[in-house]
Amino acid sequence: MAGRLAVFGARIIRTPKVPSGTVAMSGHGSGAPDFSHNIGKREVVAYGINGNPVYFDRTDYPLPAIRWKEPTPDILALRQKEQGDWKNLSIEEKKALYRASFCQTFAEFKASSPEWKSIVGIALIFVSFGIWLYYGLVAFVYPPLPDSFKEENRRAQLRRLLDLQTNPIQGISSKWDYEKNQWKK
Structure with missing residues (x-):
């Protein structure tokens, strides 16, 4: 099998490739395509x-x-x-x-062709379909957000981080004035 492949490969290498519609440049014929x-x-x-x-x-x-x-x-x-x-x-x-x-x-x-209008229109159709798909998923598939996303719970979590003085050098606690109980200016 390997011998046959080697012989076939040698034949391919030795066979000159001439594009169709041309005359081989071997000294015979005009040589012009x-x-x-x-x-x-x-x-x-x-x-x-x-x-x-x-x-x-x-x-x-x-x-x-x-x-x-x-x-x-x-x-x-x-x-x-x-x-x-x-x-x-x-x-x-x-x-x-x-x-x-x-x-x-x-x-x-x-001159520019009006083809860009159809491309933009199709792109906007796909974008609107994606937006409707997102809102459909939010409304019918995804569960409601947990209570920790409510504004009052987020304020309580921020107050807890300030009370624990987390990251007091460069973090959020470094921007809080504990003596005046307000944000530093």
Whole structure:
């Protein structure tokens, strides 16, 4: 059994790991990864994060590696017109070119979403449920507090501690003036 595991482990170590969709870098083939099955016909326009052609709307990485939409005949015609003077392009054509390359503007993807409202609402529901659960436990499950929690019993206990002069150096008895029978000022 141990021999089989050792042979299996040696096979795993010797077998090169090649991600799917790539060409092994063994001197044969181009060595460039093939991402066309992931991105379709979208144009790769930049290096991308870690060299991967992916699309992100991020402020710290403002230029994504691929365009947002696949080219259509309308977009291709606008890109040919774009090669000339931009004054010949209308505002709608410029917006169409922008939307073909980017999904959102900076203002759109930096804007806060209203999702926080539902999160706060759900959190408040759970907090109110917890409060109701606590009051239900106090009312129906827990026994009543002992007599030692009543105010008159607590005052009597404090008077007893002062009479016994417990912890007279730094404790509660050090703050009591025994000659005037009141708290020190």
